[in-house]
Amino acid sequence: MGAESLDRTDPTPRPQSLMLTFLGNYVVRRDIAVFSGSFIEVFGRLGVGEHAIRSTLTRMAGRGLLARHRRGRRMHFGLTGRSERILLDGEARVWRRGAVNADWDGRWTVLSFTMPESWQRQRHDLRSRLVWAGFGPLGNGIWIAPSRVDVSEVVAPGGRDSGFAERVKVFHGTAEEPTDVGRMIRDAFDLDGLAAGYRAFLERWDRPEPLPAAPDDLARFLWMMTEWLGLVRVDPRLPVQHLPPEWPAVRAQEVLHELRARYESGARAIADELIEFVPVPCPGLASPA
Template identity: 30%
Template sequence: MTTLLGEYVLPAGEPVWTSTLVDVLAMFDVEEKAARQALARTAAEGWLSPDRVGRRVRWQLTPPGRRLLAEGAERIYGFGSGDRHWDGRWLVLLVSVPESMRDLRHKLRTRLNWAGFGSPTAGVWVTPHPGAEADAKLILDELDLSTQAMSFLANYGALGQERDMVTSAWNLSEVADRYESFIDEFAALDPRTPDAILRAQTLLVHEWRRFPFLDPQLPNELLPPRWSGTRATAVFNDKHLHWREPAQQRWTELASS
């Protein structure tokens, strides 16, 4: 549902009928009941508001929904294509949450992972992107942990190996495997019909939007040789550009029928 809203409803800027969302989700073997439940949950979260027209209902994005989807789209579509230049500095964040506060620990871990941080040891979070300090502060403020945290900017010292720290902080082998699976699924995919292109484009974006949670976008100096993320990014950008216009056109046809 989120992928459909971000890829088609947001750029169209028009309300969408319940039947359109149900019919498109059926292309992915989502049953009507499950589709309507997903729609209800999305509305309950404040992303959509209903507008009844006779016996039919159409949905429009709320201002918070548009903002969240726009922010997500900016990160998803630009992911993997940024500048990898690095000055060698690390942002180090020290924050400790008691084991007894498991829910808070989970929220902190999830949100810092999303912001690109890795944890080489308990209570220590690192990223080669010093600019992420603003994101870290926002996260810690919202979780009421700022008074318990400390941050530093530093270069790696003489003890130990920098790559060993990277290996401890992030599971790059797992990320590489996910990239390889993405390449295997989409590199040779060549849909020909309008519905097939719409389905392929939606699956492409749906799978790609997972990678900002998985890949910390490390500088080239810290990546394994022949990093599969480079090729996966090229596959995504090429396919998304190639399928975008016909997929959008098919969505418009379905939404207006």
Template identity: 30%
Template sequence: MTAYDEGLSEAAMPSPTRRQQTGTRSARSLLLTVFGEYVRPSGEAVWTSTLLHVLTGLGVEEKAARQALNRMGADGWIAAERTGRRVRWAPTEHGRTLLTEGAERIYSFGRDRESWDGRWLVLLVTVPESQRDLRHRLRNGLTWAGLGSPAPGVWISPHPSREAEAKQVVADLGLDAAAFSFCGPFAGVGSERDMVEQAWHLGELAEAYEEFVARFAPRPGASGVPDTSGVPGASDVPGLSGAPGLSDVPGASDVPGASDVPDSIGTPRTPDEILFAQIRLVDEWRRFPRLDPQLPLEMLPPHWIGLRAANVFDDLHLQWHATALRRWTELAAAD
């Protein structure tokens, strides 16, 4: 298990079900997103006041924001730099490595899928019920590596290339002497699709994607279509001016109840609103690499909504990026 996964599971995955995991946003989760999206790439430390301004705009109380900062510092993700009575924060070397790893996983997630040769990676490893902490760490690590468990002690992935990552997880936990793995096609006993459903519960995952699309996807003529004015070059990017690229996403406007989602993103117009919308977008999306094993198309239901959700994320992230980054830079410089 990577340390990034530990931080992700603590900050963004406090609940046991996929629906809860994708619906819960904490101060620490949002702070991780801010550091990963803006502080890490800039290479500059950021004042506490800047972070408090952003988190307050995201609905986080100041006390909770300060507690999240202190906890991230205590956990070695970030370090404080004092100038008189003021404090700036920057990722530690350890934290920068983990944030970079997470960013690579997040921004490559959901894109083109490789053709599948029909082989499964199968890992057999068990941990006694009495060792709950070890069981939890094993599950977190293997889940982040994209494996699912259709039965106790059995883990599978349609990506044999994940074997090295799974092997590292098992070795780090001292379980390699009691684990076995092999690769091969599904045989004639049972149903391959039933195995997939038991390992990943695609219905719940589809629900999480539906909620994401309903919250973020703009619809032609609806108030949810983001305003591209003020975004340099937006009119020159195919599919961004007037957001036709998003309205072309099959089914994006047909999600049941899309207009009734309580916390749906409206039209972010001011620079602050666009910055906050971008942070919320990334914060919610970064949960999906842990939930979605990126199954081959052959193993997915027809018209899989995960593909539509990936298009929504990619288009909106690109559309909001310039204005959000400019506003972040202004805030960081003003303090």
């Protein structure tokens, strides 16, 4: 059954998100650059057209996420130091930390910041970085995260972020009485939105034959991992003992591991057959486009 038969009421993930999943599973740590035609062939299995793939490759190269490597008339794309860091962070979030925080030690990171009203862009940028790092807003410039977070990357000084570090204060500690931790979590984090994302994942994947219209296990694996990465990148790993009963991330993570065991070997065999590549220097030495 071809990729064109996929149910279009269930739209394919964005091409760049699929690309990052592919790179994280089949390119990172290999010091290779992949022929552009291989990307087209792989993502065509998910109904993503050639124009969308070429546009995605061009945009990612322009943003320093891919490095171009020409061999004769053929263009290949490899990782950069920046994209490798992003991919390794995603790998750690999925397989080492996971989505379920069942062993929380009760410690919080509390961050506060003040900025001039004219710093609207900088304020938006810092808030985006804080969400990425697992923080939620309590109001009045105070943000919390349910773990000990190293914020050095979040408030990295220099460049356009110059001045962040001087305007941020960070504390670590536990919540004391009369703090209602469950209520604080509900105030600072979008629990309904997080739960809805995991329930949508379960609706698609917690069934005997998930995504039956997909042509093979590579297509299923890429789709599943892309969807899961989208969830864990916005999930602050809240302590499960303070979450609503039957928190859907628990079952969703079980399904992820079950399906990984089912799909991974076959998906890798298909990917190895489809990928044409050339060896390149490690990403730290490759020159981005």
